[in-house]
Amino acid sequence: MSEKILIFDTTLRDGEQSPGCSMNLNEKLAFGRQLEKLGVDVIEAGFPIASEGDFESVKRVAEEVRGPIVCGLARTGEADVSRAGEALENAAHPRIHTFIATSDIHLEYKLRMSRAQVIDEVGRAVTQARGYTDDVEFSAEDATRSDREFLAQVFSVAVEAGATTLNVPDTVGYTTPGEYADLIAYLNDRVRGSDQACFSVHCHNDLGLAVANSLAAVGAGARQVECTVNGIGERAGNASLEELVMALQTRPGIYGDAQTSIRTGEIYPSSRLLSSITGVQVQPNKAVVGDNAFAHEAGIHQDGVLKAAITYEIMTPESIGRSSNELVLGKHSGRHAFRDRIEELGIDLDGEDFQRAFTRFKALADAKKVIYNEDIEAIANDMMISTQERFELLDLMIASGTERSPEATVVVSIDGSKRQTVASGVGPVDAIFKAIAEVTLTKSELIRYQVHAVTAGLDAQGEVTVTIEEDGRRVIGNGVHEDVMVASGRAYVQAINKLEWHKSRHGLDEPKGI
Numbered sequence: 373m374s375e376k377i378l379i380f381d382t383t384l385r386d387g388e389q390s391p392g393c394s395m396n397l398n399e400k401l402a403f404g405r406q407l408e409k410l411g412v413d414v415i416e417a418g419f420p421i422a423s424e425g426d427f428e429s430v431k432r433v434a435e436e437v438r439g440p441i442v443c444g445l446a447r448t449g450e451a452d453v454s455r456a457g458e459a460l461e462n463a464a465h466p467r468i469h470t471f472i473a474t475s476d477i478h479l480e481y482k483l484r485m486s487r488a489q490v491i492d493e494v495g496r497a498v499t500q501a502r503g504y505t506d507d508v509e510f511s512a513e514d515a516t517r518s519d520r521e522f523l524a525q526v527f528s529v530a531v532e533a534g535a536t537t538l539n540v541p542d543t544v545g546y547t548t549p550g551e552y553a554d555l556i557a558y559l560n561d562r563v564r565g566s567d568q569a570c571f572s573v574h575c576h577n578d579l580g581l582a583v584a585n586s587l588a589a590v591g592a593g594a595r596q597v598e599c600t601v602n603g604i605g606e607r608a609g610n611a612s613l614e615e616l617v618m619a620l621q622t623r624p625g626i627y628g629d630a631q632t633s634i635r636t637g638e639i640y641p642s643s644r645l646l647s648s649i650t651g652v653q654v655q656p657n658k659a660v661v662g663d664n665a666f667a668h669e670a671g672i673h674q675d676g677v678l679k680a681a682i683t684y685e686i687m688t689p690e691s692i693g694r695s696s697n698e699l700v701l702g703k704h705s706g707r708h709a710f711r712d713r714i715e716e717l718g719i720d721l722d723g724e725d726f727q728r729a730f731t732r733f734k735a736l737a738d739a740k741k742v743i744y745n746e747d748i749e750a751i752a753n754d755m756m757i758s759t760q761e762r763f764e765l766l767d768l769m770i771a772s773g774t775e776r777s778p779e780a781t782v783v784v785s786i787d788g789s790k791r792q793t794v795a796s797g798v799g800p801v802d803a804i805f806k807a808i809a810e811v812t813l814t815k816s817e818l819i820r821y822q823v824h825a826v827t828a829g830l831d832a833q834g835e836v837t838v839t840i841e842e843d844g845r846r847v848i849g850n851g852v853h854e855d856v857m858v859a860s861g862r863a864y865v866q867a868i869n870k871l872e873w874h875k876s877r878h879g880l881d882e883p884k885g886i
């Protein structure tokens with residue numbers, strides 16, 4: 373009999389806490405919809421009390437994503453739990469996830485509370501949360517550095533108060549596979565009423581063991597795994613969803629015949645969408661979703677793969693939704709062919725978004741001989757996350773050369789009216805950014821500029837990521853175009869729009885932290 377392992381995705385909460393990975397409401401909604409397609413069981417959509425923006429994101433994701441359980445995080449305080457309850461009011465399947473630290477280190481230095489006080493808090497918070505929903509998860513933060521007997525006592529109180537999921541976080545990425553498996557078995561044995569609850573694991577990757585620890589815990593009886601797409605998250609990140617799911621799928625029987633409901637064909641599109649949203653690309657050698665994950669360089673390997681893929685491939689690129697880079701469309705392809713292809717790629721684009729994507733596709737097809745699936749995905753991702761914007765880059769011209777200093781002319785629409793300006797700079801990108809900064813009056817500082825080729829080939833589209841900062845708020849803008857200068861201008865304008873969005877919420881949306 374196969375055992376179902378619930379996949380709890382916390383990309384929108386723990387993942388979003390990683391430096392430079394903050395997302396706005398539209399981006400969270402787009403990613404929440406993709407998580408539903410991917411087939412995750414639980415989406416942790418945010419930490420409602422952390423900010424007005426977080427509250428709204430949890431609320432909107434709960435209203436729009438109706439299949440999976442939608443979860444909101446809350447410390448054990450009364451205000452936290454009621455804010456989470458409020459945010460989840462309209463959810464089809466709401467879950468409140470409440471937590472408090474249980475290690476002596478945290479009790480002494482952070483909470484300044486006694487063990488008895490922590491136990492009271494847990495009972496009170498779980499009871500309060502049950503007033504909003506029957507689905508309550510309790511986490512013992514820093515569980516892996518907590519006294520085991522005390523931990524078992526805390527979890528017993530949580531079950532008595534009505535918790536249905538007991539999460540055992542390795543908050544600081546400290547444990548090892550054997551030790552963690554042993555802890556899960558111990559808790560299964562010692563927690564009163566453990567048979568009425570599901571044990572969950574949540575691992576951070578400080579020692580690079582997050583996935584190994586999570587899998588070991590599954591082998592020991594954990595039935596929910598908390599993870600993030602691309603493994604993003606606090607510090608070194610969380611356990612990576614794609615690695616966990618593909619390990620369970622590729623090695624059936626090793627972890628007690630555990631199975632997930634993930635549609636693995638959506639893994640790569642999810643990874644790409646997240647990178648487009650955050651501007652954080654995965655490292656080329658990242659397992660499962662990295663650029664080189666299926667690239668065979670050595671001649672002896674290539675020879676083997678050509679004779680029989682099984683010689684060096686333990687899973688296929690297609691099984692995670694990676695296209696084999698085949699030519700899909702060209703400049704003679706029409707609207708129908710484009711629609712068919714985006715449907716095949718599992719991309720939802722309707723009405724105006726479809727029209728805008730099609731126009732971009734036609735322009736690209738004119739400029740570039742071969743259009744790959746990755747090109748279409750990059751355009752579609754750009755459409756899905758674009759917001760109602762104050763500034764729009766309408767036109768861009770560059771003059772540069774060996775004997776002259778680069779000069780950029782930009783035409784920007786500001787709240788619907790056109791403005792044009794010219795600026796020169798050290799290089800063409802500098803000139804473009806100076807012109808855009810002048811016309812938008814942005815006071816932001818440029819922190820990082822990155823270019824990434826969407827596909828192979830000299831005519832590849834460039835994906836530019838720009839990180840800017842103003843008053844301690846860091847945002848990322850993304851632009852995709854076959855002309856890297858245009859992609860750069862678009863990325864910069866998108867970043868400025870994001871700052872505008874945050875400014876329009878000023879005073880409500882303070883940077884958060886646990």
Ligand code: KIV
Pocket residue numbers: 386471511512513514539541542543544574576
């Ligand atoms: O790492 C951690 O302990 C957490 C909890 C809030 C579950 O993220």
Ligand code: ZN
Pocket residue numbers: 386541543574576606
């Ligand atoms: Zn965490």
